[in-house]
Amino acid sequence: MTTRVVALDIGGTAIKAALLDRDLRVLDTRRAATLHEAPGVTSADALAGQVEGLVADLAGGSKPAAIGVVVPGIVHRGVAHYAANFGWREVPFGAILADRTGVPVAFDHDVRAGGLAEARLGAARGCANVAFMPVGTGIAVAMMMDGRLVVGGGYAGEIGHVDVGHGVTCACGNTGCVETVGSAAAIARRYTERTGRQVAGSREVLTAADGGDRDAAVVVDEAIDALAKGLRVLVTLVAPEVVVVGGGLFAAGEALAAPVRERLDGLLRFQRRPEVRLAELGEMASCLGAGLLAWEAAG
Amino acid sequence: MTTRVVALDIGGTAIKAALLDRDLRVLDTRRAATLHEAPGVTSADALAGQVEGLVADLAGGSKPAAIGVVVPGIVHRGVAHYAANFGWREVPFGAILADRTGVPVAFDHDVRAGGLAEARLGAARGCANVAFMPVGTGIAVAMMMDGRLVVGGGYAGEIGHVDVGHGVTCACGNTGCVETVGSAAAIARRYTERTGRQVAGSREVLTAADGGDRDAAVVVDEAIDALAKGLRVLVTLVAPEVVVVGGGLFAAGEALAAPVRERLDGLLRFQRRPEVRLAELGEMASCLGAGLLAWEAAG
Numbered sequence: 365m366t367t368r369v370v371a372l373d374i375g376g377t378a379i380k381a382a383l384l385d386r387d388l389r390v391l392d393t394r395r396a397a398t399l400h401e402a403p404g405v406t407s408a409d410a411l412a413g414q415v416e417g418l419v420a421d422l423a424g425g426s427k428p429a430a431i432g433v434v435v436p437g438i439v440h441r442g443v444a445h446y447a448a449n450f451g452w453r454e455v456p457f458g459a460i461l462a463d464r465t466g467v468p469v470a471f472d473h474d475v476r477a478g479g480l481a482e483a484r485l486g487a488a489r490g491c492a493n494v495a496f497m498p499v500g501t502g503i504a505v506a507m508m509m510d511g512r513l514v515v516g517g518g519y520a521g522e523i524g525h526v527d528v529g530h531g532v533t534c535a536c537g538n539t540g541c542v543e544t545v546g547s548a549a550a551i552a553r554r555y556t557e558r559t560g561r562q563v564a565g566s567r568e569v570l571t572a573a574d575g576g577d578r579d580a581a582v583v584v585d586e587a588i589d590a591l592a593k594g595l596r597v598l599v600t601l602v603a604p605e606v607v608v609v610g611g612g613l614f615a616a617g618e619a620l621a622a623p624v625r626e627r628l629d630g631l632l633r634f635q636r637r638p639e640v641r642l643a644e645l646g647e648m649a650s651c652l653g654a655g656l657l658a659w660e661a662a663g
Numbered sequence: 664m665t666t667r668v669v670a671l672d673i674g675g676t677a678i679k680a681a682l683l684d685r686d687l688r689v690l691d692t693r694r695a696a697t698l699h700e701a702p703g704v705t706s707a708d709a710l711a712g713q714v715e716g717l718v719a720d721l722a723g724g725s726k727p728a729a730i731g732v733v734v735p736g737i738v739h740r741g742v743a744h745y746a747a748n749f750g751w752r753e754v755p756f757g758a759i760l761a762d763r764t765g766v767p768v769a770f771d772h773d774v775r776a777g778g779l780a781e782a783r784l785g786a787a788r789g790c791a792n793v794a795f796m797p798v799g800t801g802i803a804v805a806m807m808m809d810g811r812l813v814v815g816g817g818y819a820g821e822i823g824h825v826d827v828g829h830g831v832t833c834a835c836g837n838t839g840c841v842e843t844v845g846s847a848a849a850i851a852r853r854y855t856e857r858t859g860r861q862v863a864g865s866r867e868v869l870t871a872a873d874g875g876d877r878d879a880a881v882v883v884d885e886a887i888d889a890l891a892k893g894l895r896v897l898v899t900l901v902a903p904e905v906v907v908v909g910g911g912l913f914a915a916g917e918a919l920a921a922p923v924r925e926r927l928d929g930l931l932r933f934q935r936r937p938e939v940r941l942a943e944l945g946e947m948a949s950c951l952g953a954g955l956l957a958w959e960a961a962g
């Protein structure tokens with residue numbers, strides 16, 4: 365099994381796991397509900413146990429060359445400084461899992477891993493200066509500059525909390541945050557607030573806007589504005605050549621990417637204009653990125 | 664002279680040149696007015712000739728190990744993609760100067776060079792994640808993440824053009840740009856606009872504010888607000904551990920750094936809080952950075 369790694373993308377509700385070869389081909393996959401001992405609480409040992417089970421299942425009893433695990437939060441060099449889904453602060457999960465399995469472990473951040481995958485294998489392959497912005501419940505960005513991820517000790521990339529001036533209060537305590545208006549969750553929530561109608565998610569609001577629903581159109585337009593203004597800040601400060609947009613919201617494809625691209629273009633002056641491309645790796649981006657990091661850990 | 668480099672910081676009006684040893688000790692300096700053939704126009708050959716003269720003067724006739732030259736604009740890997748002071752677009756000044764002198768040349772950006780110097784020799788020495796924000800006529804930022812400068816093909820770091828919501832129109836065509844309200848030039852200009860009184864520069868406005876001048880106090884307060892909000896964006900996106908503030912405006916020292924630090928602190932929520940420090944290298948920062956780059960070019 366030294367020619368295989370196991371990669372796991374562990375979210376708050378679900379785990380995507382994959383067995384990958386050297387070329388990052390997906391040989392087998394598993395899905396599981398993320399273990400919780402209580403709402404928002406999972407001990408490192410319990411999660412390591414669940415990971416170990418999935419690894420054994422995928423690797424067929426023999427040991428893989430390495431394991432890659434990625435989670436949301438503030439994660440850097442094997443340590444989760446903060447991971448809200450599990451109630452973790454300063455948990456060295458990389459070392460815990462490596463001790464338990466006897467296999468090299470890469471433990472890192474889901475969005476940065478996804479950005480790495482899109483930059484190496486996906487929509488931005490071959491580019492040295494890339495930003496990857498997945499938009500789902502929240503919004504973050506992975507920045508690769510001159511081929512290296514900008515990490516900031518795990519704190520970099522919080523584009524969802526850049527103030528773009530819309531004035532709506534965010535859970536973080538500030539106003540104007542990109543994600544309060546621009547995230548998939550915000551689109552659904554704001555449509556319901558405006559109309560009293562429940563929706564299954566942002567996709568339903570996008571469809572309604574296309575069908576001529578004025579309330580939906582306003583909510584979607586404000587989201588496009590927040591996303592474009594957030595990207596303007598990113599472009600002004602770090603100047604990526606390619607911006608890859610992805611996540612649940614951009615499952616809508618060009619129907620949403622096109623107006624974001626156009627709005628951003630209208631906001632830029634002297635700045636370098638990036639290409640805005642749709643993500644190519646879909647919901648497997650972070651899992652594949654965990655695989656890339658696992659191969660680095662395998663040496 | 665293989666134990667010496669010559670470093671030149673070439674601005675729109677003046678050149679600072681220094682002879683430096685391996686430890687970046689300043690052995691000798693020269694100052695000169697930047698050569699102009701017409702307002703805003705200097706040919707690459709003419710400027711190379713002026714540089715050659717200063718190098719010969721400093722190096723006493725023998726050749727230095729390398730020459731480092733830094734200028735404002737969009738500069739990357741020896742090429743000025745845009746340099747307003749000279750009317751340049753796509754000028755490979757590094758190669759032109761190297762051909763002319765027969766000496767290795769580093770040609771780069773003044774603010775990034777200044778950031779490199781503050782990170783290696785100045786206020787942030789020993790830190791891996793550093794931002795350096797000099798505030799003068801304009802405002803830009805040099806970002807060093809995990810020990811490497813974020814370059815963005817020469818386009819990164821335009822914090823002066825991040826929209827912080829004050830609504831004032833900028834020469835770039837957008838509104839709310841940090842530098843329209845937060846730069847030293849803006850403080851002087853806005854005070855004159857408000858009162859009709861001419862001032863020699865921002866220092867005079869800072870002094871007036873201290874002395875109880877209400878108009879001066881408002882202008883300075885709005886500048887502090889714009890600077891703090893610009894830094895909030897920087898901290899949210901790239902998360903430096905140390906922010907070094909410098910340039911003409913921060914010649915006022917702690918009197919200005921303290922309120923900027925305090926205002927920024929009040930704006931941050933979950934973000935990593937950086938230390939805000941005063942620059943240590945003063946107006947020699949970019950010249951010393953050019954020296955560091957020259958030694959890299961010397962190999």
